[in-house]
Amino acid sequence: MSLKSLNVSKKTHKFLLDKLKDKRTLQIYKKFESNLPIKKNFIVAVSGGPDSLALSFLTKIYSIKKSLDVKYFIVDHRLRKNSTLEAKYVKKKLKNFFIKLTILTWKGIKPKKNIQSIAREKRYKLLADIAKKYKINNILLGHHLDDLFENFFIRILRGSGLKGLISLDRETHKNQVNLIRPLIKIDKKDLVYITDYIFGSYINDPSNENDNFKRVKIRNFLKQLSLEGLDRKKFFLTxxxxxxxxxxxxxxxxxxxxxxxxxxxxxxxxxxxxxxxxxxxxxxxxxxxxxxxxxxxxxxxxxxxxxxxxxxxxxxxxxxxxxxxxxxxxxxxxxxxxxxx
CATH class of the missing domain: 3.30.465 (Uridine Diphospho-n-acetylenolpyruvylglucosamine Reductase; domain 3)
Structure with missing residues (x-):
C-alpha cells in the first residue's frame, strides 16, 4: 500500500471510529461485538432498512478493529417498481461511509403467491452463490430481537414443533454457508437509533405496512401486547x-x-x-x-x-x-x- 493510500485509510478509520464517541452508539457496538466472535472474512446482507444499515455500520467498525475484509451485497428482487432505484440509493449512501456495496439482481419470472417466503429463499441463494465465489463461509444477516419474537408467533400459527419455534437462532447452516445473526439480542429501537445517528435516513419497504402479510399482522399484534404490558425479558427467557x-x-x-x-x-x-x-x-x-x-x-x-x-x-x-x-x-x-x- 502506498503512503498516500495509507494516510487515506487512517483518515477513513478515524472518521468512522469517532462515531463511537456517542455513548449510546458505543454501548450498542460493544453488545454487537460480544455477539460476533468470528475472526474470518465475511459477507453482510444489506436491504436498506434501519436494521441492515445499522449492521453495515457495526460490521464496518468491527472489520476495522479486527483487520478483516468484509463484502457488502444488496439483492434487488425487482418485485417493486422502485426497487432498483432504492438499491442504487443505498449503494450511494453507504459509499459516503466508505462501505462498498454490490447489487445482486434476481432475474426471471416472479411468483404470484408466497411472495415474501420465495423472495427470501432466492435472496439466500444469491448470497450463498456469491459467498462460494469468494470462498467465504459466513454471511451476516440483520435479524434482531423483534424478529425473534415475530418468528416465534408465526411458527405457532403454522403449528410448528419445538424445533420450529426456535428456528431463528444466532447461527444456522444453509446452502453450505453459515448464516449469522449478530443482532439477535439487540432491540430494533437501538438499530433505528444508530441508523438515524450515522446515516440520517433509510428505506421504508411498503410491504412492512401491508397487513395482507402474516408477519405484519403478527408485528401489529405484538405492538398491542406491548401496550398491554408484555414483558419482553420474560418472553426472551421462555x-x-x-x-x-x-x-x-x-x-x-x-x-x-x-x-x-x-x-x-x-x-x-x-x-x-x-x-x-x-x-x-x-x-x-x-x-x-x-x-x-x-x-x-x-x-x-x-x-x-x-x-x-x-x-x-x-x-x-x-x-x-x-x-x-x-x-x-x-x-x-x-x-x-x-x-x-
Missing part, C-alpha cells in the same frame, strides 16, 4: 428455556444415530435397527426426518404428516415397501432399509 429443551432432544437424536443407524454406500443406503423406533416420539420423528434428508439428498424436510404415516406403518406392519422424500423405504423382519429412490 425462548431461551425452549432452546435448552431442544438441545437435550438433539443430544438423544445424536445418540440414536450413533447406536441405531448403519450407513452403506456413502449414505446412499441406510439400515435402521429396531431400537431406532423405541425412543421418545419426538426423537424418533426428528431422527427419521434427518435420515430421509440424508439418503434422499434433500435440503428441506418432508412434510410432518407424511413422516408420521410412515412411522405408524413401520410400527404396525411386519413388512412393506413405500417411497418418501426421494427414498425407497423397506421393512424386512424388524429392520428398516432406506435407499436412494
Amino acid at each position: 425462548i431461551k428455556n425452549l432452546k435448552f429443551a431442544n438441545e437435550n432432544i438433539e443430544f438423544y437424536i445424536k445418540k440414536n444415530f450413533e447406536d441405531n443407524v448403519t450407513s452403506l454406500n456413502q449414505k446412499n443406503m441406510v439400515i435402521l435397527k429396531e431400537n431406532f423406533f423405541s425412543q421418545s416420539d419426538e426423537v424418533v420423528f426428528r431422527s427419521f426426518t434427518e435420515v430421509l434428508k440424508i439418503v434422499g439428498k434433500k435440503y428441506y424436510a418432508v412434510r410432518g404428516k407424511k413422516i408420521d404415516k410412515v412411522i405408524d406403518l413401520i410400527k404396525a406392519k411386519s413388512s412393506f415397501k413405500v417411497t418418501l422424500g426421494g427414498c425407497l423405504i423397506k421393512k424386512v423382519n424388524k429392520t428398516i432399509i432406506l435407499s436412494k429412490e
Whole structure:
C-alpha cells in the first residue's frame, strides 16, 4: 500500500471510529461485538432498512478493529417498481461511509403467491452463490430481537414443533454457508437509533405496512401486547428455556444415530435397527426426518404428516415397501432399509 493510500485509510478509520464517541452508539457496538466472535472474512446482507444499515455500520467498525475484509451485497428482487432505484440509493449512501456495496439482481419470472417466503429463499441463494465465489463461509444477516419474537408467533400459527419455534437462532447452516445473526439480542429501537445517528435516513419497504402479510399482522399484534404490558425479558427467557429443551432432544437424536443407524454406500443406503423406533416420539420423528434428508439428498424436510404415516406403518406392519422424500423405504423382519429412490 502506498503512503498516500495509507494516510487515506487512517483518515477513513478515524472518521468512522469517532462515531463511537456517542455513548449510546458505543454501548450498542460493544453488545454487537460480544455477539460476533468470528475472526474470518465475511459477507453482510444489506436491504436498506434501519436494521441492515445499522449492521453495515457495526460490521464496518468491527472489520476495522479486527483487520478483516468484509463484502457488502444488496439483492434487488425487482418485485417493486422502485426497487432498483432504492438499491442504487443505498449503494450511494453507504459509499459516503466508505462501505462498498454490490447489487445482486434476481432475474426471471416472479411468483404470484408466497411472495415474501420465495423472495427470501432466492435472496439466500444469491448470497450463498456469491459467498462460494469468494470462498467465504459466513454471511451476516440483520435479524434482531423483534424478529425473534415475530418468528416465534408465526411458527405457532403454522403449528410448528419445538424445533420450529426456535428456528431463528444466532447461527444456522444453509446452502453450505453459515448464516449469522449478530443482532439477535439487540432491540430494533437501538438499530433505528444508530441508523438515524450515522446515516440520517433509510428505506421504508411498503410491504412492512401491508397487513395482507402474516408477519405484519403478527408485528401489529405484538405492538398491542406491548401496550398491554408484555414483558419482553420474560418472553426472551421462555425462548431461551425452549432452546435448552431442544438441545437435550438433539443430544438423544445424536445418540440414536450413533447406536441405531448403519450407513452403506456413502449414505446412499441406510439400515435402521429396531431400537431406532423405541425412543421418545419426538426423537424418533426428528431422527427419521434427518435420515430421509440424508439418503434422499434433500435440503428441506418432508412434510410432518407424511413422516408420521410412515412411522405408524413401520410400527404396525411386519413388512412393506413405500417411497418418501426421494427414498425407497423397506421393512424386512424388524429392520428398516432406506435407499436412494
